[in-house]
Amino acid sequence: MAMLLHAQIASNKRRTWLLVIVFLLLFIAVGAAFGIVVADDGIVGIVMAAIIGVIYVLFMTAAGTRVVMAMNHAREIKSEDENPFLWNTVEALAIAARLPMPRVYIIDDPSPNAFAAGMSPKNAAVAVTTGLLDRLNRQEIEGVIAHEIAHIQNYDVRLATTAVALVSVIGILSDLAGRMLWYSSWSRGMSSSNRRDRRDDSRNNQSQAIIQLVAFLILLLAPLVAVLLQLAISRNREYLADASGAELCRNPEALASALRKISQAPEPVQAASRTCAALYISDPTKKQARAKVNWFSTHPPTEERIRRLEQMM
């Protein structure tokens, strides 16, 4: 069991690197394209994109955990007495993960689900619905909490928030460039080519035009590609949290069984905030299609998640 589990963890982590590198390359390309279209200077564009990106990411990662919990109508349990089993489960798994114990929240909702919030292990929190506590047995609940603690351990909330922020910046740059292209690019293109040496005129015009066209295409397609990459990252991190969680609780079967029960429950989580849907262990809106990999899902298909967990047993 152990070998296959570790192989899965390693493979998931490699995949993350690949996706993140592609994402960053896309971001740089968008910056360059923006610069070329708007100011005839790719480098300036990259620098601008980087600055806006950093500001946006800092802004979005500043959101407090308490706010996220309030958005999902979660109430905090502050001592072991309020729910000893849940409290002790969270504490034990935090010990196994070498993390400070996250804050524990309960959401009053009959649909079984759970999520983790917090940009770093120090401000982390875990929330479960009353439906989860009612419908799953102890080992299954432990598996779910292990999955959430794994998310905290892997800094997934920070990663997801950063990715979403950068997707937004790409959207902004693309939109901005589109507007500016409409108004000024043509006339500037004309006048700059007049200043060049007469002999190189036609060649420069041609290469200029090609560059402008490529930049335009990048800006046109980037927002869609960025979203697809961000969702691919989200799905990849769910697989990793499944594997890391199985390592923490040493019971992949319990987690598989939990996923089955959670995905079979038909009601959506009423209390969930739609913007946080990606953070839940399973899609709380219940809108995502089954079976085949849906490129627009935040979560991988449950059958595949269960299959991978069963390989570890």
Add this chain to the structure above:
Amino acid sequence: MESNDGGIGMTTWIILGAVAVVALFWIVQYNSLVRLRNWIDEAWAQIDVQLKRRYDLIPNLVETVKGYAKHEQETLQKVIEARNRLLSGGGRAQQMEANDQLSGALKSLFALQEAYPDLKAHQGFTKLQEQLEGTENKIAAARQLYNRTVMQYNTKLQSFPSNIIASVHGFTRSEMLRASDAEREAPQVKF
């Protein structure tokens, strides 16, 4: 090549560079060994906290059970003795053994609630059971972490070239906490 008149030559730069790289590597490995060793102690500290908690919870549990099942002296005695052995010193392995014996004794004690429905219904009893099971799970989790960290530490100790750095600074091998035979005993219940 030829050496310069009075200036620092190419060879000297290369040697300095190599020394810097080795020094950096040395520092990184040393710090890593220190960190792992501290993590092992940290994991033990977690276990220690739970052992103390068990020590504190048992008297209350014994009193509660006595109220409903006062004839089960043997089972109660086993628990009391095991509890007393808990904090009586000894190395980590010994303390874990004492803890495993306590767990075995507690299993028998908790099994009694099937024969005494009043005890089973007693909320204080259920709460204590929950709390003690909580400490057991936390000890299991901390032990898991402890052993995993010891394995990483020992591997580093034995691998080249960190083994050189380790022996220079006197890092010694650490032992894992193994499950003792007491833990594997089935509960003896006589109704």
